[in-house]
Amino acid sequence: xxxxxxxxxxxxxxxxxxxxxxxxxxxxxxxxxxxxxxxxxxxxxxxxxxxxxxxxxxxxxxxxxxxxxxxxxxxxxxxxxxxxxxxxxxxxxxxxxxxxxxxxxxxxxxxxxxxxxxxxxxxxxxxxxxxxxxxxxxxxxxxxxxxxxxxxxxxxxxxxxxxxxxxxxxxxxxxxxxxxxxxxxxxxxxxxxxxxxxxxxxxxxxxxxxxxxxxxxxxxxxxxxxxxxxxxxxxxxxxxxxxxxxxxxxxxxxxxxxxxxxxxxxxxxxxxxxxxxxxxxxxxxxxxxxxxxxxxxxxxxxxxxxxxxxxxxxxxxxxxxxxxxxxxxxxxxxxxxxxxxxxxxxxxxxxxxxxxxxxxxxxxxxxxxxxxxxxxxxxxxxxxxxxxxxxxxxxxxxxxxxxxxxxxxxxxxxxxxxxxxxxxxxxxxxxxxxxxxxxxxxxxxxxxxxxxxxxxxxxxxxxxx
RNA sequence: GAGGUAGUAGCUCAGUAGGUUAGAGCGUUGGAUUGUGGUUCCAAAGGUCGAGGGUUCGAGACCCUUUUACCUCCCCA
Numbered sequence: 110x111x112x113x114x115x116x117x118x119x120x121x122x123x124x125x126x127x128x129x130x131x132x133x134x135x136x137x138x139x140x141x142x143x144x145x146x147x148x149x150x151x152x153x154x155x156x157x158x159x160x161x162x163x164x165x166x167x168x169x170x171x172x173x174x175x176x177x178x179x180x181x182x183x184x185x186x187x188x189x190x191x192x193x194x195x196x197x198x199x200x201x202x203x204x205x206x207x208x209x210x211x212x213x214x215x216x217x218x219x220x221x222x223x224x225x226x227x228x229x230x231x232x233x234x235x236x237x238x239x240x241x242x243x244x245x246x247x248x249x250x251x252x253x254x255x256x257x258x259x260x261x262x263x264x265x266x267x268x269x270x271x272x273x274x275x276x277x278x279x280x281x282x283x284x285x286x287x288x289x290x291x292x293x294x295x296x297x298x299x300x301x302x303x304x305x306x307x308x309x310x311x312x313x314x315x316x317x318x319x320x321x322x323x324x325x326x327x328x329x330x331x332x333x334x335x336x337x338x339x340x341x342x343x344x345x346x347x348x349x350x351x352x353x354x355x356x357x358x359x360x361x362x363x364x365x366x367x368x369x370x371x372x373x374x375x376x377x378x379x380x381x382x383x384x385x386x387x388x389x390x391x392x393x394x395x396x397x398x399x400x401x402x403x404x405x406x407x408x409x410x411x412x413x414x415x416x417x418x419x420x421x422x423x424x425x426x427x428x429x430x431x432x433x434x435x436x437x438x439x440x441x442x443x444x445x446x447x448x449x450x451x452x453x454x455x456x457x458x459x460x461x462x463x464x465x466x467x468x469x470x471x472x473x474x475x476x477x478x479x480x481x482x483x484x485x486x487x488x489x490x491x492x493x494x495x496x497x498x499x500x501x502x503x504x505x506x507x508x509x510x511x512x513x514x515x516x517x518x519x520x521x522x523x524x525x526x527x528x529x530x531x532x533x534x535x536x537x538x539x540x541x542x543x544x545x546x547x548x549x550x551x552x553x554x555x556x557x558x559x560x561x562x563x564x565x566x567x568x569x570x571x572x573x574x
Numbered sequence: 575g576a577g578g579u580a581g582u583a584g585c586u587c588a589g590u591a592g593g594u595u596a597g598a599g600c601g602u603u604g605g606a607u608u609g610u611g612g613u614u615c616c617a618a619a620g621g622u623c624g625a626g627g628g629u630u631c632g633a634g635a636c637c638c639u640u641u642u643a644c645c646u647c648c649c650c651a
Contacts, residue, residue, distance in 0.1 A: 113642080116642080116643085164649095166648080166649055166650085167649090167650090169575080169649095170649080170650085212651090240651090242650080242651090244649075244650070245575085246643090246644090247644075247645060247646075248644080248645070248646095250650075250651075251651090254651065255651095256651070414649075414650070433650090433651080434651080435651085436651090437651080459651075460651095461651045462651085463651070464651070488609090488610085490608095490609065490610095491609095520607095520608070521608080521609055521610055521611095522607075522608095522609095522610070522611075523611095524610090524611090525610050525611035525612090526611055526612085528611065529611040529612055530611085530612095536610085536611080538609075538610075540609060541609090542609090550609095550610095552610075552611090554611070557610095557611085557612090559610085
């Protein structure tokens, strides 16, 4: 049979894994530097934990796991009735009671509620694990992909927002991605807009439509708003709201914030949101590093689909590559309320690892030394040298230098080809003559140069890359 | 969930209006070269043309079904 893997999943070959680990490690280091702690949760959750948390569309995309033991005679009757319910589009614990993790935020909320007595609040955690969605795969979208989140719960301070923006800028600075734009907005401003134009109940419709602005343009947004049942007057107001964006320079936060404060003067919520944006930016200015080249900007057209956000929302993109957002997040009040722990506010961000990979690849930003781990391979051409080579391997490895021996005594030519294909920078040759001299013939594969060294000198040479 | 495009050697693909025995490049293996890779030359192996059915004297090609991949919409990272 022809082997295959499930739709929307991928193998990661050695070079891919190294590159992905480089991204993950860079982000992890930054998370740790900002005082976030690692957390891991199970691949599967109880289905009841996940259902109803991501909207109807989300529920449909959750991968469900079939219960075991359905063929046991004492279960078959229950399973049959349960199956009837499933055919009606419902779930039934007699058929499925577990599901694969859909994101990292809900498991995090569940964890916080379960462990509330052990945790020191505010609790800052980061989490890097795969998630699964039964979506139809397409460009840059997979059924199994990694998320990389940092959240803090139990603090209302905007210091957290300012620091999370700093994490974004620090991480992309370290990854050397050019043209990074960190865009921020406040859900309170959007809620104020809905309020002021007299459509407070249509906040979700408005945000979903606005969110598509850069994709479908102003005309498209207006059409979408009509479809979603808003009248001309309201759409006119929303259009004025959107125009504030284009009428003020990208980096001129003040002018933009002032204009918006004026337009939404009638909404207390909006005024609060604008004040929060100002405060967040003020904090951020104080803690930001002068070497960061990324831009941070207020973008009132930023909406983000997830409707549990209640305060700041943020999205990251790069102007250097044509690609959607490579990170996003925001503040959500009362996330843990769903699991019975009220009054805890959280704010978090997420890195889109797969898209960041594509960006780094397209711009050639992966460090060259990620290619191979092994620094030196010994060819196997003289059987009597084997005991000596084992000794050399021990010494090299003790010195922290990755070394290996070609295990089979194949033709020299074949062994060289192997070293070349593996991209191993050095080959150690010990044949009859070197064995007698107690030396190693060290070949630099890049230059083709060769010289004879004793093991001590060889270690010294390879220790400094 | 809706739509579009495609499936030929390990990989990337060619295969003209249906017509003998389905090709190329790369890769693999062997040899030139039993102590030298990345360059060169020679040779070989490798295919139920995704699967099933149909039209035809004859199908890789045309039709239907099915499956898989890619792309777009919805939604999202």
